[in-house]
Amino acid sequence: MKIIITKDYQELSEKAAEIIIDLVKNNPSCTLGLATGSSPIGLYKNLIKAYEDGVISFKDVKSYNLDEYCELPKQHRESYYSFMHANLFDHIDIKEENTHLPSSEGSDLQANCKAYNKMLNSTVVDLQLLGIGANGHIGFNEPGTPFKNETSVIKLTDKTREDNKRFFDGDINQVPKYAITMGIKNILNAKSILLVANGKNKAEAIAKLVSGEVTEDLPASALNLHDNVTIIVDEEAASLIEK
Ligand code: F6R
Numbered sequence: 001m002k003i004i005i006t007k008d009y010q011e012l013s014e015k016a017a018e019i020i021i022d023l024v025k026n027n028p029s030c031t032l033g034l035a036t037g038s039s040p041i042g043l044y045k046n047l048i049k050a051y052e053d054g055v056i057s058f059k060d061v062k063s064y065n066l067d068e069y070c071e072l073p074k075q076h077r078e079s080y081y082s083f084m085h086a087n088l089f090d091h092i093d094i095k096e097e098n099t100h101l102p103s104s105e106g107s108d109l110q111a112n113c114k115a116y117n118k119m120l121n122s123t124v125v126d127l128q129l130l131g132i133g134a135n136g137h138i139g140f141n142e143p144g145t146p147f148k149n150e151t152s153v154i155k156l157t158d159k160t161r162e163d164n165k166r167f168f169d170g171d172i173n174q175v176p177k178y179a180i181t182m183g184i185k186n187i188l189n190a191k192s193i194l195l196v197a198n199g200k201n202k203a204e205a206i207a208k209l210v211s212g213e214v215t216e217d218l219p220a221s222a223l224n225l226h227d228n229v230t231i232i233v234d235e236e237a238a239s240l241i242e243k
Contacts, residue, residue, distance in 0.1 A: 001223065002230045003210060005238045009198045012234050013042025016129075016196050019230065021050050023127055029060035033128030033187070034088075035139075036065065036080045039196050040129060041087055048091040058094040064120060065101040066130070066139040066187075070153065070178035074105060078167050102151065102180040109153050113180055117151035120186050128190035132197050135159050136205040136218035140181035147222045149183035163201075184222045192228040195220070197237040206233055207240035 006012040020043070023030055034040075050056050068080045076082060081101050089099055102116045130138050135157065141149065142157045156164075161175040168174035187193070197206055209220045209231070223229045 001210065003238075003241075004230065004232045006232060006234050008234055009042055012196055012198055012232050013046055016040075016043040016194060016232050017046030017050065019194055020047060020127065020129070021056055024056045024058065024061060027126065028057065029062075030126040031062045031064065031123055033125040033182075033190055034063050034065045034084065035129045035131050036067070036083045036087075037131045039131035039198060043129075043196060044088045047088065051092045058092045060098075061094055062098045062123070063094065063100065064123070064125060064182075065099075066128075067179050067181040068102045068104050069176040070104040070109065070180060071176040072104070074103070102182075104180050109180065113151045113153060116180070116182075117186070120151065120182065120189070125190040126192065128187055128193045130187070130193060130195040130220075132195060132202060132205050132209070132220050133160055134163055134201045134205060136208065136220045138184070138187060138195075138220045138223070140179040141184050141187075141219040143217050143219060145184065145219055146216060147184040147188075147219075147225075150185050151180065151182050153178055153180055184219060188222060188226050190226075193223060193226055193230070195223065195229065195231040196233070197231070198234040200236045200239065202233070202237040203240040206231070206237050207242065210241055 004015060006015055072079045074081045103112045132138060135143055140154050155178055161172050165172045165175050208218050212224055214221045214224050
């Protein structure tokens with residue numbers, strides 16, 4: 001696992017974007033696994049800038065997102081579909097048909113999981129981007145999730161709903177209780193993994209992750225089983241790493 005510590009969020013976002021920009025330059029038809037949440041927003045801004053400056057094009061890039069809330073219509077402002085459009089897709093030349101998110105619409109969520117998983121298993125993700133929850137979740141794989149799990153519906157923990165209420169007018173009652181997420185197994189299938197984390201509230205999870213112990217109590221620790229992982233963290237998120 002390669003660990004890069006940056007002085008702040010801006011540098012983190014630039015360094016993480018550089019990795020994706022290089023990948024898209026070298027392989028213009030690459031497949032990206034994408035994440036939502038606050039962590040990758042700066043990185044997405046840098047990708048948009050690289051596109052606007054003519055450094056890269058996304059016209060042949062394909063993307064698969066990690067997760068989507070249940071209980072929210074696709075067009076809800078906090079659905080991950082809306083997030084990806086607002087923060088990346090609407091500002092670059094990626095084709096709508098090349099972007100994929102799990103769907104939580106309709107009455108048969110198990111069928112939706114199956115369909116998404118089938119797509120994932122018939123593609124090779126060149127780079128999977130991840131954030132990390134304060135409790136160590138990746139995607140929405142909460143502590144205790146078996147590493148062998150593939151795409152499934154999961155119940156969000158109170159901790160995650162509490163952490164995410166900032167996107168829902170600070171009201172936990174508005175935060176969905178369930179989500180569809182790629183499983184750890186899907187995530188580990190990617191050729192390379194890039195995890196970004198900033199801020200003090202990620203410090204404990206990052207310290208546990210880089211300690212090397214592999215345990216289902218810390219879903220991100222599964223990344224220790226992959227041989228091409230880069231984590232980029234700012235000084236605050238790195239502050240509890242044992243020297
Ligand atoms: C988002 C996702 C989550 C977030 C994590 C951190 O698609 O899968 O694992 O990466 O909850 O969220 P932020 O970046 O908002 O702290």
